[in-house]
Amino acid sequence: MTATLLIELLTEELPPKALPRLAASFAESITRDLKARKLVADEVVPQVFASPRRLAVSLKGVAAQADDAEVVEKIMPVSVALDAAGAPTQALLKKLEARGIATSEVPRFERRQDGKAESLFHRYRAAGARLADELTGIVAEALKKLPAPKLMRWGDLEHQFVRPVHGLMMLHGSQVLKGEVLGLASGNTTLGHRFLSSGPVTVADADSYARVLFETGRVVASFEARRELIAKRLQDAAAALGATIAADDALIDEVTALVEWPVVLEAGFEVDFLKVPQECLILTMQQNQKYFPLLDSSGRLMNRFLLVSNLEAADPSHIIHGNERVLRARLSDAKFFFEQDQKVRLETRLERLRDVVYHNKIGTQYERVERLKIIAGVIAEQLGADRALAERAAWLAKADLVTDMVGEFPELQGIMGMYYARHDGEPQEVAAAIEGHYHPRFAGDTLPEGPVATAVALADKLETLVGIWGIGLIPTGDKDPFALRRAALGVLRMALAAPLDLKALLQQTADAFPAGKLSANVADEVFAFALERLKHFLATDYKADEVEAVLALAPSRLDEVRAVLAAVAGFKALPEATALAAANKRVKNILRKNATETGEVNPALLVEPAEQALFAAVEKTAPAVEAHFAERDFAGALFTLATLKAPVDAFFDDVMVMAEDAAVRDNRLALLGRLSDLFNHVADISLLAE
Numbered sequence: 001m002t003a004t005l006l007i008e009l010l011t012e013e014l015p016p017k018a019l020p021r022l023a024a025s026f027a028e029s030i031t032r033d034l035k036a037r038k039l040v041a042d043e044v045v046p047q048v049f050a051s052p053r054r055l056a057v058s059l060k061g062v063a064a065q066a067d068d069a070e071v072v073e074k075i076m077p078v079s080v081a082l083d084a085a086g087a088p089t090q091a092l093l094k095k096l097e098a099r100g101i102a103t104s105e106v107p108r109f110e111r112r113q114d115g116k117a118e119s120l121f122h123r124y125r126a127a128g129a130r131l132a133d134e135l136t137g138i139v140a141e142a143l144k145k146l147p148a149p150k151l152m153r154w155g156d157l158e159h160q161f162v163r164p165v166h167g168l169m170m171l172h173g174s175q176v177l178k179g180e181v182l183g184l185a186s187g188n189t190t191l192g193h194r195f196l197s198s199g200p201v202t203v204a205d206a207d208s209y210a211r212v213l214f215e216t217g218r219v220v221a222s223f224e225a226r227r228e229l230i231a232k233r234l235q236d237a238a239a240a241l242g243a244t245i246a247a248d249d250a251l252i253d254e255v256t257a258l259v260e261w262p263v264v265l266e267a268g269f270e271v272d273f274l275k276v277p278q279e280c281l282i283l284t285m286q287q288n289q290k291y292f293p294l295l296d297s298s299g300r301l302m303n304r305f306l307l308v309s310n311l312e313a314a315d316p317s318h319i320i321h322g323n324e325r326v327l328r329a330r331l332s333d334a335k336f337f338f339e340q341d342q343k344v345r346l347e348t349r350l351e352r353l354r355d356v357v358y359h360n361k362i363g364t365q366y367e368r369v370e371r372l373k374i375i376a377g378v379i380a381e382q383l384g385a386d387r388a389l390a391e392r393a394a395w396l397a398k399a400d401l402v403t404d405m406v407g408e409f410p411e412l413q414g415i416m417g418m419y420y421a422r423h424d425g426e427p428q429e430v431a432a433a434i435e436g437h438y439h440p441r442f443a444g445d446t447l448p449e450g451p452v453a454t455a456v457a458l459a460d461k462l463e464t465l466v467g468i469w470g471i472g473l474i475p476t477g478d479k480d481p482f483a484l485r486r487a488a489l490g491v492l493r494m495a496l497a498a499p500l501d502l503k504a505l506l507q508q509t510a511d512a513f514p515a516g517k518l519s520a521n522v523a524d525e526v527f528a529f530a531l532e533r534l535k536h537f538l539a540t541d542y543k544a545d546e547v548e549a550v551l552a553l554a555p556s557r558l559d560e561v562r563a564v565l566a567a568v569a570g571f572k573a574l575p576e577a578t579a580l581a582a583a584n585k586r587v588k589n590i591l592r593k594n595a596t597e598t599g600e601v602n603p604a605l606l607v608e609p610a611e612q613a614l615f616a617a618v619e620k621t622a623p624a625v626e627a628h629f630a631e632r633d634f635a636g637a638l639f640t641l642a643t644l645k646a647p648v649d650a651f652f653d654d655v656m657v658m659a660e661d662a663a664v665r666d667n668r669l670a671l672l673g674r675l676s677d678l679f680n681h682v683a684d685i686s687l688l689a690e
Contacts (some may be wrong), residue, residue, distance in 0.1 A: 192217020
């Protein structure tokens with residue numbers, strides 16, 4: 001018999017940010033164990049339910065008992081199991097007793113080769129697993145494996161869970177499967193909404209779970225269904241006001257995890273609060289109150305917002321006014337912080353940075369901005385930007401860290417600095433760079449706009465990379481407490497779009513630190529680290545061998561990398577490319593095995609026609625390749641190499657490189673060295689060989 005299986009754990013309010021993860025883990029673990037016991041088909045997909053007060057999973061087509069299965073079990077080698085007369089040894093008898101196998105079964109054991117030895121095998125039919133016997137253990141094991149943030153005890157019980165547990169349902173169709181988990185006996189009742197429902201809710205059968213909870217318990221049990229409902233109602237309410245919602249998916253997920261019966265309401269706040277930067281107001285509404293701010297058609301914050309209530313009332317005015325009152329207090333704090341901060345110029349706050357430790361091995365935030373000023377000035381000159389503006393922006397970039405607003409909302413660092421710089425009358429480029437120097441903050445984030453902001457952003461990330469790496473705090477495995485991988489990716493994204501020498505910049509950054517503070521080779525190490533990160537970054541858009549070929553030359557001008565990659569891809573499509581790549585690989589191997597200094601080629605020692613022809617071809621081709629390269633025509637440089645295919649093939653067909661005459665041998669190695677230099681002018685072509 002098969003039927004739908006339902007398991008529900010009724011709890012106190014679960015951590016909202018962890019709820020989707022807990023529910024997914026619970027369902028995945030139970031499903032996996034049921035499939036392992038052949039109690040449900042492999043293609044069955046569980047239906048996951050999760051609300052603030054419950055974790056549940058439902059699976060269709062679960063068997064009451066799995067089919068019997070034929071089992072073939074290895075007992076032991078024949079040489080150990082039977083004596084010379086073929087009688088069971090004591091070792092075999094002990095094994096049979098431990099396994100509960102009758103001695104009379106021995107003649108029916110199969111004998112077959114197992115590796116080098118002949119062994120005895122016991123073939124029998126095993127009864128299939130019974131759901132009623134297995135389920136309690138499966139549920140208990142699933143709860144142990146939950147990625148729970150913290151565990152707790154409740155009452156005088158020894159059981160532990162992320163929140164106190166009050167009920168357990170285990171239904172197979174309409175049958176209650178008896179069992180006990182976390183001290184709770186299973187049944188067929190649960191509780192509905194904490195306020196909109198009263199008394200136990202009886203679930204007659206597993207298939208009616210969601211419907212009964214919705215109709216009787218006033219609970220939308222499915223997380224996904226509840227989320228879709230909230231998102232639609234929010235969009236409808238915003239559209240009715242001609243507005244868009246300023247919120248991301250994470251906020252909708254969190255609110256979905258906070259309510260069981262979502263009701264979207266509209267509320268508002270005083271227009272006077274709009275004098276505060278809208279980023280502050282939006283963050284206050286989203287982070288503190290889980291409200292949904294509204295933007296007008298111009299992207300400006302409106303003094304209306306949406307909230308998702310867990311209560312349905314005939315007159316929701318008291319809910320709306322209560323939320324407005326709470327928000328008013330929060331916005332008043334933000335307004336106060338903003339007004340107080342503006343009474344002090346950013347520049348005068350810099351002295352307070354002397355008391356803010358950046359890292360005890362490399363000093364304070366004040367010492368850091370002194371370095372940022374130097375580095376940003378150097379980068380600005382290379383970008384053709386105004387050095388004075390870049391230095392000014394770098395000097396003020398961290399001043400907002402000691403403002404009241406950023407102290408309350410660290411997420412606003414840079415943003416508040418921009419507003420306060422504007423208030424102080426700083427140039428627009430300086431104000432924009434203070435905000436922009438944190439970009440890109442995450443994968444896919446925008447790059448800073450303009451060369452001044454780019455200079456300061458690069459300075460900030462380079463200083464972090466070189467400084468933290470230089471004191472030995474290097475990322476290892478999945479540990480990267482100072483987010484150096486993210487900083488490197490930010491540097492790479494900007495360097496790919498700017499005419500800068502990254503390796504030189506890293507050394508200039510290291511030079512900005514006091515002598516002896518950092519490890520001696522920090523610039524080279526960080527450069528190698530950055531190229532490794534670049535390899536992963538480019539792998540999504542280009543083929544791995546093409547990326548390897550380009551980065552093997554450790555290019556320092558990253559703004560040319562994409563053009564070189566395009567040229568390599570074009571070269572790779574040429575009919576001559578495969579043979580030339582293989583030849584270049586062969587050349588590299590020969591030169592590596594004979595690692596001696598190769599001097600200039602002596603034409604007088606070229607005795608074979610094929611090596612003379614190759615030398616002539618190289619001498620003819622080299623100026624053209626170098627001219628293309630000088631003009632940054634990478635495709636032209638690579639395509640020119642295609643003309644070398646015939647003389648290269650002939651050379652390897654007709655010439656023995658390792659001649660007995662040392663002078664001839666060294667001259668041929670010198671010719672191959674010249675050929676290798678030419679091949680590797682743009683990229684390491686040998687890495688394109690299969």
